[in-house]
Amino acid sequence: MPLDYQPILLPNPGRTTAVTLVEYEARGGYAGLKKALEKTPDEVTAVVKDAGLKGRGGAGFPTGLKWSFVPKMPGPKYLVVNADESEPGTFKDRDIMEVEPHTLIEGVAIGSYAIGCELAFIYIRGEYTVAGDRLNAALAECKKAGLLGQPSQLKKADGTPFVLDIIVFLGAGAYICGEETALIESLEGSRPMPRSRPPFPAVAGLYMRPTVVNNVETMANVPFILDKGVDAYKAIGNPPNNTGPKIFCLSGHVKKPGNYELPLGKITLRQFIEEYGGGTPSGRPVKAVLPAGVSAPIIHSSQLDAVMDYDGIKGAGSMLGSASFIVMDDSVDMAWAATRMVEFFRHESCGKCTPCREGTNWLEKTMFRILEGKGKESDLETLQFVSKQIAGNTLCALGDFATSPVTSSLKHFKDDYLLRIGKKSDRAAE
Numbered sequence: 001m002p003l004d005y006q007p008i009l010l011p012n013p014g015r016t017t018a019v020t021l022v023e024y025e026a027r028g029g030y031a032g033l034k035k036a037l038e039k040t041p042d043e044v045t046a047v048v049k050d051a052g053l054k055g056r057g058g059a060g061f062p063t064g065l066k067w068s069f070v071p072k073m074p075g076p077k078y079l080v081v082n083a084d085e086s087e088p089g090t091f092k093d094r095d096i097m098e099v100e101p102h103t104l105i106e107g108v109a110i111g112s113y114a115i116g117c118e119l120a121f122i123y124i125r126g127e128y129t130v131a132g133d134r135l136n137a138a139l140a141e142c143k144k145a146g147l148l149g150q151p152s153q154l155k156k157a158d159g160t161p162f163v164l165d166i167i168v169f170l171g172a173g174a175y176i177c178g179e180e181t182a183l184i185e186s187l188e189g190s191r192p193m194p195r196s197r198p199p200f201p202a203v204a205g206l207y208m209r210p211t212v213v214n215n216v217e218t219m220a221n222v223p224f225i226l227d228k229g230v231d232a233y234k235a236i237g238n239p240p241n242n243t244g245p246k247i248f249c250l251s252g253h254v255k256k257p258g259n260y261e262l263p264l265g266k267i268t269l270r271q272f273i274e275e276y277g278g279g280t281p282s283g284r285p286v287k288a289v290l291p292a293g294v295s296a297p298i299i300h301s302s303q304l305d306a307v308m309d310y311d312g313i314k315g316a317g318s319m320l321g322s323a324s325f326i327v328m329d330d331s332v333d334m335a336w337a338a339t340r341m342v343e344f345f346r347h348e349s350c351g352k353c354t355p356c357r358e359g360t361n362w363l364e365k366t367m368f369r370i371l372e373g374k375g376k377e378s379d380l381e382t383l384q385f386v387s388k389q390i391a392g393n394t395l396c397a398l399g400d401f402a403t404s405p406v407t408s409s410l411k412h413f414k415d416d417y418l419l420r421i422g423k424k425s426d427r428a429a430e
């Protein structure tokens with residue numbers, strides 16, 4: 001039975017046009033911002049911290065804690081929204097920006113107030129031109145209504161005017177632009193190559209000034225928290241570690257792919273695939289699930305009773321990440337699927353650090369050799385060895401991501417490799 005749940009991030013499932021300012025205000029929009037401005041910036045940060053909101057971009061870092069790292073020094077500070085959304089199978093931020101642009105803008109306004117930012121950026125992947133146009137239209141509505149600007153017509157708790165402009169920036173398109181320091185480089189006009197840390201962006205980010213980078217969905221959670229309060233937010237999910245709603249993207253071998261906004265921690269992976277996704281179109285059993293695009297370990301079908309939240313997916317040996325679930329039925333050769341994922345990472349590696357640049361190349365070459373039927377059993381050890389040399393030894397997490405499909409497919413689906421190298425017979429084909 002699908003859950004009895006009223007979505008708050010995408011309250012109009014199936015809608016394809018943007019919600020206007022008039023519509024948004026009619027359903028209580030911008031009340032969260034007005035309530036936030038009655039508090040001090042530190043109080044706003046404390047509310048977001050108490051709500052337990054975790055970043056929805058991948059790493060799940062606590063949002064209020066991230067805001068609290070911004071030093072209280074004079075001079076510009078920036079909030080940058082990560083709308084790069086380049087992870088395969090991920091299309092949730094697009095829906096928020098295209099249909100609910102004001103929810104994002106309100107979240108950005110609240111976050112900017114909390115960290116003392118007067119100029120924020122929304123960095124959108126270049127292909128999302130519709131989202132960019134709709135956000136610009138929504139920003140123009142806000143300026144006309146006096147909600148944004150230098151200054152706006154709103155007053156802060158200290159009696160001074162609230163000042164904020166938001167710039168929409170379209171990137172040129174590369175997976176690595178989603179990594180926060182590469183994104184900052186790109187925004188500054190440089191090649192998008194990750195920076196070494198420390199310093200972290202909270203201290204020295206955009207133009208070497210204190211900067212918070214947050215995902216679109218993360219920011220879209222903020223207005224509800226400020227408007228309805230911490231308890232109402234926590235009541236939605238599975239506290240203490242898994243509070244609030246989450247948009248789960250569903251694709252691959254399911255009858256009904258799409259975005260599903262659900263409370264964290266209330267259903268299992270099996271329920272999600274069967275009750276929301278309608279099961280596999282072929283009727284064949286599920287063989288594997290990717291829970292976070294292609295960036296986290298592949299989940300074996302024996303783990304389908306895992307609960308859909310940060311802890312549940314971790315318990316199944318993977319990571320919730322961006323919560324982009326790609327389902328594969330038992331017709332899929334996992335040696336082939338993992339090779340396609342490695343090919344993606346080799347192509348998207350920025351090349352700045354040696355283990356990732358050279359390692360992804362070696363992984364890809366070895367895996368293609370296996371797919372072509374020219375592999376040896378020792379190649380499987382080589383794949384493990386190269387993965388070990390990459391993981392944990394790179395400037396950014398792309399290197400780790402690239403090893404996940406390799407090590408997890410070898411762990412759960414070694415037979416698919418052995419078939420390719422002639423060390424096992426395909427009983428189904430006999």
Ligand SMILES: Cc1cc2nc3c(=O)[nH]c(=O)nc-3n(C[C@H](O)[C@H](O)[C@H](O)COP(=O)(O)O)c2cc1C
Pocket residue numbers: 054055056057058059060061063082083084085086087175176177178179180181213214215216218219396397398
């Ligand atoms: C290779 C790579 C790609 C990433 N792509 C995205 C992305 O498309 N969108 C996103 O929000 N975060 C992405 N991230 C995570 C960001 O670096 C950053 O952690 C996130 O934007 C922080 O926002 P959050 O705390 O709200 O989740 C990526 C990270 C890596 C290493």
Ligand code: SF4
Pocket residue numbers: 176193194348349350351352353354356357394395396397398399
């Ligand atoms: S891990 Fe890969 S993508 Fe990340 S900085 Fe190094 S070479 Fe670039």
